[in-house]
Amino acid sequence: MTEYDVVVIGSGLGGLSAAALLARAGLHVAVVERNEHPGGYAQVFRRGPYLFDPAIHFTLDAGPRGFTPKMLAHLGVADRVRFVASDHTYRSFFPGLTVDAKRGRDAFLATHQELFPADADGLARLFRMRQDIFAQLAALPQKLGPDGLAAAMETAPLVFRHRMSSVEEVLAEYLRDTRTAAAVASIWPYVGSPPARMSFLLFNQMLESLHEGCYYAVGSFQTLVDALAAAVVENGGDVLLGGAATKILVRDGRAVGVEVAGDTILTARAVVSNADPQHTFGELLGWEHAGGVLRRRIGRYHLSPSAVALYGILRADPAELGLVHENFVFPSWDHGRTWSDLRAGRPGGIWVSVPTLLDPSLAATGEHLSVVTGLVPARADGSWRAVRDATAEEMLRTADGLVPGLRDAFEIVEIATPDTLHRYTNSTGGAIYGWENIPAQTASKRLAHRTPVDGLFLSGQWSEEGTSSLRVLTSGRATAALVAGDLGRPGAVPDLGGPSFLNQLRGDDR
Ligand SMILES: Cc1cc2nc3c(=O)[nH]c(=O)nc-3n(C[C@H](O)[C@H](O)[C@H](O)COP(=O)(O)OP(=O)(O)OC[C@H]3O[C@@H](n4cnc5c(N)ncnc54)[C@H](O)[C@@H]3O)c2cc1C
Structure with a gap:
């Protein structure tokens, strides 16, 4: 049995940021991750000389005064992550028209x-x-x-x-x-x-x-994951990989620790879960502790879509194809129609990223990588295997209709389906954004960081701040501040100002 102040289940950005801030606040912290590598959706993969971010193509608020650099500086690891900004926000290809969204509100x-x-x-x-x-x-x-x-x-x-x-x-x-x-x-x-x-x-x-501005982490978003993991360890904590949390231990109505891999016990004064709440409450805790109200609430939530992602090498000059770093391809002006198609199982809301335009180090000299992502229903039941290749072909054909030449230039290296995404993160159905981002499920209508069980907290995209790399980092900060306060260290986790554009409006330049 090992004793900690806080055990964090899951090493996604929402878990690691909470853990790193709590460790920096002087608490003894462990992160428990079922995968062999940390990062959840932010975990990079390599194929030969090519380095692919499986999910995150860019992050926000990472300029010099942005939230993420401030957090990394507070943790003492700012020098381990370098962000570069894109001149373009994105380019959208519609039938007969290309919309070039440049950086800056006036532009x-x-x-x-x-x-x-x-x-x-x-x-x-x-x-x-x-x-x-x-x-x-x-x-x-x-x-x-x-x-x-x-x-x-x-x-x-x-x-x-x-x-x-x-x-x-x-x-x-x-x-x-x-x-x-x-x-x-x-x-x-x-x-x-x-x-x-x-x-x-x-x-x-x-x-x-x-x-x-939209920003890329040079050398992949794994650099951000590794910097946060290093901040945990360098502040006296542990990042324990390759062993799933199997139970959240409860005594007298309070979370008091975590069982790992069915045998190892880690005791804790507080537990933070970065995992899908359906897994957290249904499997790790047990609904009998979570209560019927929460169970019914969770039962009513809609999942976000999942995705099929094609990771490839682009055997052409992206500029000649008309591509910038981020490109949407919409074969219809009617997004509602695209959504209906998507619900029926055909990939929609397709976007094409070219990460090497911002970071050439991801591939061999002069080569370009590309990731084509399409939204599909969240359903990780093994059924994607049969339609995987046909779905990939359909996505490339659709993209080629608006970006002629893309199909021939794109050499597939790897394909991820909702089953793959589920394997990466344990997210129900391989949902990529947690709960769907509809008005009834955003901000305070998502789950609070504090749960009905004393000592048990949530951090990550299923909780209040919601989806995206930036938002799960702010979620980690908010959760860490609550936990530190409960464990007798109020104020030990600074507020770091939140997204910096709001500070500019507040005239606040912290
Ligand atoms: C295809 C795709 C494209 C995206 N594009 C972008 C983008 O361009 N920009 C952007 O900002 N965001 C993007 N996102 C969203 C972003 O990746 C997520 O919002 C964010 O990474 C979620 O982080 P998280 O910490 O909430 O959880 P996750 O990354 O889901 O991590 C949860 C972790 O918990 C672990 N876990 C689960 N159960 C257990 C257990 N029992 N024991 C131990 N560990 C457990 C999992 O293994 C995982 O490591 C994208 C997502 C996807 C999938």
Whole structure:
């Protein structure tokens, strides 16, 4: 039996960030990971001279004053991760039109006004409203006081007005041409829900962060994983790989430790789970401890889609194909139709990444890697094996329809299906973003970090902050602050300011 202050189940970015901050706060921490390598979806894989990020193509808020560099500096590992920014946010290929979303809010607005002149005024009004939402969000306190809700509604009426709005509803108020709205909403595959379902507030925050810049970690996102794991170990903790947590131990209604691989016991004053809550509560804890209310709530949640991802070598010059670092290919202007196709099992919301445009070190000199990702229903039941190759071919054919020459230039090295993604992370159905990012399942409507069981916490994309590398890191910070407070070290985990664009609006330059 080994004694710790905190045991963290899972070494995804949401688990490792919580663990590293708690270790830095002086607590004795262990991370338990079932895989042989840390990182969850951020875990890199190598094929010969080629290094592939299986999931993360870019991160946000990683400029010099961004949240992630600040967190790494606090942990003493800032020199181990180097971020480079892309000049482009993305390029969208629609039938008959290419939309080049450049970095910066003004450039983004100008491009769309030029392409859709009939909606130029509507776009300007939309962008002013988006900025007002930010000013209102920035004016909101981090935590609401006793008269909080009423005061907050007065300070941030737009935020409250749109808290349940979909992207489609809001864009329809400002834009007359449905093609303008389809172009503005191009990023929906990053969030996993089409404009008719996606939370407008979430979309707005993501687009605002994208205006500031999208960043790649040179040498792959494994450098970020390794830096966080090193921060755990260098602050006296352990990262235990290759042994799954098999039980969360409970005594007198409180989580008191974790059983690993069915025999080893790690005692703890607090347990943090970075794993899928269905696994955490249903299998590791037992619903009898979690309670019926939570069980029913979890039973009502919708999963995000999963994905099929093709990892390949691009035997052509990306510029000649018209590709930038991130490219969406939409064979239809109607994202709703794409979503229906996707629900029926045909991959949709396809995007093509060329990571070597930002980091040539991932391949042999002069060669380019590419990853083609398509959303599919979350279903990891072994049935993808039979349709894997046909699905890959269909995705490449679809992409080739909008980016001619891509099919011939793309040499497949590896294919991941929902079964593969499930194997990587234990996520139900291979869901790539946790719960779907619809208004009823974002922010406070996701699961809280603090669970109904004393001493048991959640960190990662299934909990409050939600999906993406940045958000799970902020989730790790929020969870670590709660745990440190409970274990007698309030204030030992700094707030690190949250996403930096909000600080700029607050006039705060921490
Ligand atoms: C195809 C794809 C593309 C994406 N693209 C991007 C992108 O470009 N940019 C971006 O920011 N985000 C992207 N994302 C989202 C991002 O990868 C995730 O939001 C984030 O990595 C999730 O991190 P996490 O810490 O919540 O959990 P995970 O990465 O899911 O990690 C959970 C960990 O818990 C472990 N675990 C589970 N059960 C146990 C157990 N019983 N015992 C021990 N360990 C256990 C798992 O093995 C895993 O390591 C993408 C995701 C996918 C799949």
